[in-house]
């Protein structure tokens with residue numbers, strides 16, 4: 001989505017936050033960053049190109065990386081960032097971080113963060129804080145999210161072009177939400193069993209009535225939409241699900257500014 005380094009580091013940052021204890025797709029998970037061995041495991045799971053000095057991992061670095069995790073979580077929970085507090089946390093992380101011009105593997109110039117020291121925690125801090133800074137200056141902090149799954153506290157980084165990612169990869173959050181939405185629609189349908197004017201549900205008689213009522217003057221766009229109208233029940237459900245999720249996301253974005261620090265779970 002951004003450049004490869006930024007994308008890679010943002011994924012690593014989300015993974016770091018997700019090592020904290022909490023609900024992952026309705027399953028309570030323990031702290032995954034309690035020992036030096038676990039820190040090494042986290043580092044070994046990184047893309048090799050991230051170049052964080054894994055051999056530096058010791059108790060001191062573990063403790064500092066855990067502090068870093070708390071601060072990154074604080075920033076993430078405040079996203080989309082509209083207040084000064086998370087920016088101040090980010091500025092704390094950026095203090096002592098320099099900038100130099102390097103070259104990518106294909107020879108292009110690029111800005112590289114210079115950490116306060118060669119210690120693991122400082123290298124990680126410089127790398128993560130710089131990548132989050134990219135999001136802030138580009139007004140893209142809404143890409144730092146919490147999974148929309150029920151009973152899930154996992155954070156996600158949405159690197160999709162159309163900002164469509166809502167669920168984590170820990171379990172079946174997307175599927176559970178889909179089933180819940182389906183059941184809610186079924187329940188609503190039982191309460192109000194009026195026939196839905198989808199092409200698949202129309203009997204010939206209804207088509208006639210609906211057509212005369214609707215056929216004022218279909219635009220080209222309406223015709224196109226009708227051709228694309230899903231015909232199977234599952235395709236219709238999937239389409240409704242996508243629309244509903246989009247609505248909820250918009251609603252959440254709208255409310256976010258009024259919401260107090262609800263996102264903080266400590």
Ligand SMILES: [Zn+2]
Pocket residue numbers: 024025147148149152153154167168169170171173
């Ligand atoms: Zn989830």
